[in-house]
Amino acid sequence: MAKQVKKQKQELPVILVTNDDGISAPGIRALVEAARGLGKIVVVAPDKPQSGMGHAITIGQPLRLQKSTQFEGVEAYSCSGTPVDCVKLAVDKVLHRKPDVCISGVNHGANHSINVIYSGTMSAALEASIESIPSIGFSLLDFSIEADFSAAIKYARIIIEQVLKSRSLDKHLCLNVNIPAIPEKLIKGIRICRQAYAKYEEDFDERKDPHGKKYYWLTGEFVNFDKGKDTDVWALKNNYVSVVPVQFDLTHYQLKQQLETKWKF
Amino acid sequence: MAKQVKKQKQELPVILVTNDDGISAPGIRALVEAARGLGKIVVVAPDKPQSGMGHAITIGQPLRLQKSTQFEGVEAYSCSGTPVDCVKLAVDKVLHRKPDVCISGVNHGANHSINVIYSGTMSAALEASIESIPSIGFSLLDFSIEADFSAAIKYARIIIEQVLKSRSLDKHLCLNVNIPAIPEKLIKGIRICRQAYAKYEEDFDERKDPHGKKYYWLTGEFVNFDKGKDTDVWALKNNYVSVVPVQFDLTHYQLKQQLETKWKF
Numbered sequence: 001m002a003k004q005v006k007k008q009k010q011e012l013p014v015i016l017v018t019n020d021d022g023i024s025a026p027g028i029r030a031l032v033e034a035a036r037g038l039g040k041i042v043v044v045a046p047d048k049p050q051s052g053m054g055h056a057i058t059i060g061q062p063l064r065l066q067k068s069t070q071f072e073g074v075e076a077y078s079c080s081g082t083p084v085d086c087v088k089l090a091v092d093k094v095l096h097r098k099p100d101v102c103i104s105g106v107n108h109g110a111n112h113s114i115n116v117i118y119s120g121t122m123s124a125a126l127e128a129s130i131e132s133i134p135s136i137g138f139s140l141l142d143f144s145i146e147a148d149f150s151a152a153i154k155y156a157r158i159i160i161e162q163v164l165k166s167r168s169l170d171k172h173l174c175l176n177v178n179i180p181a182i183p184e185k186l187i188k189g190i191r192i193c194r195q196a197y198a199k200y201e202e203d204f205d206e207r208k209d210p211h212g213k214k215y216y217w218l219t220g221e222f223v224n225f226d227k228g229k230d231t232d233v234w235a236l237k238n239n240y241v242s243v244v245p246v247q248f249d250l251t252h253y254q255l256k257q258q259l260e261t262k263w264k265f
Numbered sequence: 266m267a268k269q270v271k272k273q274k275q276e277l278p279v280i281l282v283t284n285d286d287g288i289s290a291p292g293i294r295a296l297v298e299a300a301r302g303l304g305k306i307v308v309v310a311p312d313k314p315q316s317g318m319g320h321a322i323t324i325g326q327p328l329r330l331q332k333s334t335q336f337e338g339v340e341a342y343s344c345s346g347t348p349v350d351c352v353k354l355a356v357d358k359v360l361h362r363k364p365d366v367c368i369s370g371v372n373h374g375a376n377h378s379i380n381v382i383y384s385g386t387m388s389a390a391l392e393a394s395i396e397s398i399p400s401i402g403f404s405l406l407d408f409s410i411e412a413d414f415s416a417a418i419k420y421a422r423i424i425i426e427q428v429l430k431s432r433s434l435d436k437h438l439c440l441n442v443n444i445p446a447i448p449e450k451l452i453k454g455i456r457i458c459r460q461a462y463a464k465y466e467e468d469f470d471e472r473k474d475p476h477g478k479k480y481y482w483l484t485g486e487f488v489n490f491d492k493g494k495d496t497d498v499w500a501l502k503n504n505y506v507s508v509v510p511v512q513f514d515l516t517h518y519q520l521k522q523q524l525e526t527k528w529k530f
Contacts, residue, residue, distance in 0.1 A: 052323070055388075063483070118322055123319065158530060166527070169523065170523075190530040193521075194514075194516040195515055204353075204358055216330070218322065218323060243524070245520040247516075
């Protein structure tokens with residue numbers, strides 16, 4: 001028994017990498033670079049962009065896995081499903097065990113505030129957390145395909161190392177990390193934050209197709225309703241990397257207490 | 266000003282109805298019946314099944330709206346997008362205002378415990394809550410197309426009336442309501458609960474296509490790890506309708522506090 005424990009300790013941690021922008025996105029290459037040397041890296045990522053897929057899973061059709069040579073010296077697979085599917089399939093059919101940590105991203109674009117709920121990047125991380133796998137989703141506040149990921153790589157590595165050291169803290173640990181799109185030297189550090197109440201004010205763009213029928217493009221303006229200085233939006237605006245610990249228990253405990261007192265059926 | 270307030274008070278509440286099983290599912294017909302007479306009902310629901318879509322939104326393509334005559338005497342539209350898209354589009358392009366309440370379902374199948382996070386039904390309700398629209402997602406623990414919705418209709422109506430009366434309680438009020446699949450007379454009542462930690466243990470069904478290539482079907486066994494008697498799973502097993510108040514702030518405040526103390530970057 002003692003021997004077995006010792007053997008496990010000597011083994012490199014297994015690091016599962018996924019994202020929602022798809023396996024060929026520059027962001028996931030950056031994340032693999034950030035994690036190099038910290039453990040045995042295995043990539044299972046969507047074969048196409050899956051932004052805004054939230055916690056979607058594929059029910060009505062089967063999934064495919066395809067070996068990928070995208071990352072030098074790293075075992076990698078593309079998957080026909082959503083980011084959440086990737087995590088499920090990776091654990092059950094690729095790793096045949098839980099990885100020691102799951103990292104998702106680096107997303108091209110912000111996942112602070114309410115974005116956490118629409119984000120495939122964060123849903124993949126949250127799925128790992130449901131499976132008792134500590135996880136981190138990383139996002140850089142730059143949508144560009146040519147975004148500079150150097151600061152993201154630096155801070156991702158620091159945070160992955162911290163999580164690997166802190167695995168006993170909480171088996172459902174899940175972090176939403178956002179990195180401001182500024183030169184690395186201007187970043188002031190890392191702040192633990194809460195999720196800001198900031199959201200999109202929708203304004204669909206109504207158009208007519210060549211046959212005269214209407215269609216609608218989702219657009220919207222991002223509005224921050226939250227004046228707190230402890231939020232992710234505040235931290236990012238003030239040149240910090242924001243770290244929000246997130247959870248999958250959606251129970252609103254405070255409201256639960258109120259309803260128990262006030263509502264009689 | 267006083268006159269305007271009075272006029273608003275006399276107006277019927279606007280009730281937005283959506284779901285994730287699609288506009289032609291029996292469950293949404295049941296929900297429209299449950300709400301009849303309680304306000305002006307407007308339906309905007311997906312034009313096809315959208316189960317397991319979670320909080321997905323449609324980014325890469327535009328959306329379509331189509332008038333529907335599915336519900337007698339009720340203004341209704343089918344939408345080409347996800348349940349969350351339906352809510353966004355309904356507010357911006359159909360109602361041109363926030364409805365007084367948004368109801369989603371009745372889902373064919375359970376949305377208790379971790380299902381809340383995969384469920385299109387609940388994501389639609391949560392989206393309304395983000396928009397400061399009180400909302401309720403309803404699910405019946407019966408997948409059958411021929412499910413008996415009579416108990417669901419009865420309890421949905423009771424809870425919709427309660428929410429309409431309680432609109433001042435919390436503008437982000439969002440309830441996850443599950444109804445056991447038993448005859449109405451066996452239901453013991455309604456319980457306010459927390460979300461159980463119960464989830465699926467995945468076991469993908471691996472097959473080979475006619476060309477010898479592997480593919481994978483998502484399957485899994487539902488396991489309840491939560492022994493609490495205050496959970497939705499417990500309530501449903503004990504013949505109660507479960508009501509879990511849910512929230513979109515995913516911050517894990519307890520863990521946040523721990524990280525602030527323990528982590529120094």
